[in-house]
Amino acid sequence: MAINVEKLNTLLQNFVSATSDVEGAALVTPDGLPLATSLPGGMDDERVSAMSAAMLSLGERIGSELARGSIDRIYVEGTHGYGVLTSCAEDAVFLVLANRSAKLGVLMLEIKRAIAELKLVLM
Amino acid sequence: MxxxxxxxxxxxxxxxxxxxxxxxxxxxxxxxxxxxEPPRGREHYIWFNQGRVVAAANRSDHRGLISSLSQRGLLGDRAASRLAQSCGPKVPLGLYLKSQGILDAEQLKLLFYTQVMRQVCALFSVVDGWFHFDSKAVLPCDEMTGLSAPATEVTLAGLRALRNWSTLEDKLPDPMSTIVALVEGQPNLRLNAVEWQVWEFTGGKDSLQTIAQHLQLPIHKVQEIVFRLNVVGLLEEVPMMVLEAETTHQHDEEDELQPTSSLHDSTVSQSFLNNLVSFLKHKV
Amino acid sequence: MEIMRLVVTGPVGAGKSTFIRSVSEIDVVDTDRRATDEASLLKPKTTVAFDFGRLQFSPDMALHLYGTPGQARFDFMWDILIRRAHAYMLLVAAHRPREFHYARRILSFMQRRSRAPLIIGLTHTDQPGTWDEENILIALGFPNPDRHPPIVSVDATEAGSVAVAIMTLLQHYSQVQQRNVEQPAPHR
Known part of the structure; x- marks a missing residue:
């Protein structure tokens, strides 16, 4: 069945605008192509997607080689904020970019909710 | 070959x-x-000498130039054929006619333009076709004016006139890339106004996207121009990140004038190489 | 421990992952994902971060092999990998002229980023429609027959053939090193 891209885009846009401190989000294929994106201006969605895929595949590899099990999420914490990567169903990876003032616990919860919604559309 | x-x-x-x-x-x-495989559709012929286009035809009987002469009323068919026979074996027909005072330089130029530029430029829009290059083919003096054009000049003209870019789509440069000149100073090819405008941005600072905004052109137009200036060897596409990295790299070198740059601080020892080679030899 | 790092790069489907798998003594650390882009026409899986293989040939010496992703959207990985490479190889499928233009782009990226010695490896040379070395060199931007990187044909599925290609790269590396010692110019 064809994926409803329009629906995915709307979900992402709503997620980004409704969640405080979230600056952007992207749903990408495991080989690094964008499915739907809502990113800050100046960020190239192809590039962001490729990076997400590379990061997830490395994370998974670290998980298995260093016996950490399967990966729930990967996150990068920088001086300007967070990049959180969560696997979303089998064929998609969900990336969220949040600024420094985001509360991590709240952010994780919001991501979990968003993924539940996204999964419904991806099924 | x-x-x-x-x-x-x-x-x-x-x-x-x-x-x-x-x-x-x-x-x-x-x-x-x-x-x-045959059956063959329409065939077009383009002859090259040392990388320059010397003649073109869409018939294989070597009478393209002669018929073009008579069409323009410059020379009757029969007279031209007779002259062609008296023309030496290695002399281009056009040059011979000029030496006989039958054509002047301007007429010759016009003939070459119609024969090569017009015929060949149209071929850039052929999508579903095959090419074959044979380096053993003999140059046909009967089709030659004696003039020639660099292949790149023909490419520039051909791509300028091209409307359907769909088959070149995956070869077009990335909108996030920058452009860097491959030639020193001014380009040796005649550029049109908008190509000049794009050429001005070969400093490697702006992405194609930015260039398109500056020039108020659609991005695909800029991509097409960059592709054709690239394929004629004037500039190349460089991802922005690389140039940023190069600048910092240059700073490193100014800071410390050591023979090894910071990126290659470790060279591999000769004994390492010898060991590895003898190890690999066992695998062969 | 002395380590030499070699990078294998080139267009999608040139045989980079296969090359590394053929010679590595460890299970290759791969980051393959099912391809959904044009790559899927050539092969089911595509590298998204890098492949890693190793040859430990003495207790304190090891060769590390890194394979890059082929698609340009992963050029940040090209960058990460090439900057620590001692030498690298551009793999090109000799029967796919469609990719020569792109291979040239990869090469230009790498050469701007790194001064490490390079050789060109031609794969799939047994296929119909294969171009010969001289013409591939021209198409890759090396028209001068006296000035081009070493070029070698390689069967990426054959350990022996891969070993020969690596030896060619090592020999070239060694020559460039010697030249640099004799005339210590910072540039190639």
Whole structure:
């Protein structure tokens, strides 16, 4: 069945605008192509997607080689904020970019909710 | 040497770039047909000498130039044929007619323009076709004016006139890339106004996207211009990140004038190499 | 421990992952994902971060092999990998002229980023429609027959053939090193 891209885009846009401190989000294929994106201006969605895929595949590899099990999420914490990567169903990876003032616990919860919604559309 | 391929695989622009850079001599044939096997569709012939286009025709009887002469009322068919016979074996027909006072330099130029520029430029829009290059083919003096054009000049003109870019889509440069000049100073090819405008941005600072905004052009227009200036060897596309990295790299070198740059601080020892080679020899 | 790092790069489907798998003594650390882009026409899986293989040939010496992703959207990985490479190889499928233009782009990226010695490896040379070395060199931007990187044909599925290609790269590396010692110019 064809994926409803329009629906995915709307979900992402709503997620980004409704969640405080979230600056952007992207749903990408495991080989690094964008499915739907809502990113800050100046960020190239192809590039962001490729990076997400590379990061997830490395994370998974670290998980298995260093016996950490399967990966729930990967996150990068920088001086300007967070990049959180969560696997979303089998064929998609969900990336969220949040600024420094985001509360991590709240952010994780919001991501979990968003993924539940996204999964419904991806099924 | 002979090369055959489909134009979707290797476009006419790339073939021309290849023939020019390789200083190739021979005959390039373009077949307007989806499969390489006969029955053959329309065929077009372009002759190269040392990477320059010297003649073109869409007939194989070597009478293209003669018929063009008579069409323009410059010379009757029969007279031309007779003259062609008296023309020496290695002398281009056009030059011979000029030496006989039958054509002047301007007429010769016009003939070459119609024969090469007009015929060949149209071929850039052939999508479903095959090409074959034969370096053993003999140059046909009867089709030659004696004039020639660099293959890149023909490419520039051909791509300027091209409307349908769909087959070149995956070869177009990335909108996030910057452009860097490959030649020192001014380009040696005649650029049109908008190509000049794009050329001005070869400092490697702006992405194609930014250039498009500055020039108020659609991004695909800028991509097309960059592709054609690239394939004629004037500039190249460089990802922005690389240039940023280069700048910092240069700073490193200014800071410490050591023979090894910071990126290659470790060189591998000769004993390492010897050991590895003898190890690999066992695998062969 | 002395380590030499070699990078294998090139267009999608040139045989980079296969090359590394053929010679590595460890299970190759791969980051393959099912391809959904044009790559899926050539092969089911595509590298998204890098492949890693190793040859430990003495207790304190090891060769590390890194394979890059082919698609340009992963050029940040090209960058990460090439900057620590001692030498690298550009793999090109000799029967796919469609990719020569792109291979040239990869090469230009790498050469701007790194001064490490390079050789060109031609794969799939047994296929119909294969171009010969001289013409591939021209198409890759090396029209001068006296000035081009070493070029070698390689069967990426054959350990022996891969070993020969690596030896060619090592020999070239060694020559460039010696030249640099004799005339210590910072540039190539």
């Amino acid at each position: 002979a090369i055959t391929g489909h134009l979707v695989e290797f476009s006419l622009a790339e073939i021309f770039q290849f023939l020019e850079q390789g200083h190739k001599t021979g005959l390039l044939t373009i077949f307007e047909q989806p499969e390489p």
